[in-house]
Amino acid sequence: MTPLIECTDVSKKFGDFTALSRLNLTVPPGVVYGYLGPNGAGKSTTIRMLMGLSRPTSGRVRVLGQDPTDPGVRRRIGYLPGELRLDERLTIGQTLTSWGRLRGLTDTAYRDELVRRFGVDPDRQVRGLSTGNRRKVGLVGAFMARPELLILDEPTNGLDPLMQQVFLATVEEARADGQSVLLSSHILSEVERVADLVAVLQGGRLAASGPTRELRREAAQRFHITFAEGENVPLAALTALEGASAVERRRPESQEVSLAWTGSPDALLRFLAGHRIATLTAPEPDLEEAFLEYYQQDAPAGRSPRPLSPTRDGSQ
Numbered sequence: 001m002t003p004l005i006e007c008t009d010v011s012k013k014f015g016d017f018t019a020l021s022r023l024n025l026t027v028p029p030g031v032v033y034g035y036l037g038p039n040g041a042g043k044s045t046t047i048r049m050l051m052g053l054s055r056p057t058s059g060r061v062r063v064l065g066q067d068p069t070d071p072g073v074r075r076r077i078g079y080l081p082g083e084l085r086l087d088e089r090l091t092i093g094q095t096l097t098s099w100g101r102l103r104g105l106t107d108t109a110y111r112d113e114l115v116r117r118f119g120v121d122p123d124r125q126v127r128g129l130s131t132g133n134r135r136k137v138g139l140v141g142a143f144m145a146r147p148e149l150l151i152l153d154e155p156t157n158g159l160d161p162l163m164q165q166v167f168l169a170t171v172e173e174a175r176a177d178g179q180s181v182l183l184s185s186h187i188l189s190e191v192e193r194v195a196d197l198v199a200v201l202q203g204g205r206l207a208a209s210g211p212t213r214e215l216r217r218e219a220a221q222r223f224h225i226t227f228a229e230g231e232n233v234p235l236a237a238l239t240a241l242e243g244a245s246a247v248e249r250r251r252p253e254s255q256e257v258s259l260a261w262t263g264s265p266d267a268l269l270r271f272l273a274g275h276r277i278a279t280l281t282a283p284e285p286d287l288e289e290a291f292l293e294y295y296q297q298d299a300p301a302g303r304s305p306r307p308l309s310p311t312r313d314g315s316q
């Protein structure tokens with residue numbers, strides 16, 4: 001089956017600065033693909049090339065089997081840019097109608113359903129809309145024509161938690177309908193619920209790619225442990241546990257310890273059971289931290305990308 005997106009050895013330079021370096025990425029039909037990476041990693045640069053808004057310095061980009069600078073290709077994609085520019089003179093309804101016209105949208109039932117779901121008011125003027133509300137208008141526009149491919153740049157930026165859930169449910173619905181979605185994010189937890197496949201960018205290079213569940217397994221989990229008052233803080237013993245790294249007190253002399261843990265937390269929990277614990281929390285893994293660690297561990301001699309596993313989609 002022809003991939004919906006295929007980047008082959010794609011590099012992008014801005015003057016002397018290399019924003020993307022030899023990127024290989026394949027998005028097969030019918031999947032949700034998470035494009036992850038810290039700020040400045042090169043996600044938007046990639047997405048702009050996928051949308052034909054800029055050209056690679058070298059390498060080849062194919063979207064829906066074609067050169068994405070062909071305007072016919074762009075019309076077939078549901079696109080949410082990182083920075084959405086709207087015509088301030090229009091209402092939300094007029095905005096959606098004009099986008100629908102561009103796409104030749106005739107069946108407006110799904111658009112209306114999305115308007116209801118995302119809670120946007122078609123009569124409201126675009127001028128004065130908050131960032132979150134603008135994002136919601138952009139999302140309705142991207143999904144409304146049920147395109148075979150959606151490309152969404154940081155779609156949940158500015159959305160409240162409830163709307164994030166609505167968004168994720170809409171992505172799942174699109175996949176069930178056979179559509180593919182590429183979405184960028186710097187938040188792992190946001191993507192992991194919906195993405196079948198992920199690619200992680202670091203400084204313009206692919207640090208890892210593969211099925212989401214494998215990426216999750218590889219990422220170190222951080223634990224914050226507060227030992228009960230009077231309890232000895234067993235820093236050395238914690239450090240000695242296989243799976244533990246970066247074991248440190250959160251403040252000098254405090255009872256709070258923070259550590260990174262790789263693999264199943266079984267052994268950690270067994271160890272902690274022998275101590276009096278006041279609190280134990282496990283914040284979402286910080287993507288940048290987890291992957292910097294992973295990256296350094298796996299590529300000590302250089303910066304060659306390595307898939308988490310033989311990648312299902314052939315990208316790496």
Ligand SMILES: Nc1ncnc2c1ncn2[C@@H]1O[C@H](COP(=O)(O)OP(=O)(O)OP(=O)(O)O)[C@@H](O)[C@H]1O
Nearest residue numbers: 014019037038039040041042043044045046082186
């Ligand atoms: N037109 C440009 N000219 C010069 N440098 C650029 C240009 N566009 C992007 N860059 C640089 O390329 C790098 C990647 O930027 P990009 O916007 O793709 O990152 P990103 O992963 O989308 O991050 P963010 O989440 O912060 O948007 C950054 O260092 C950025 O400053």
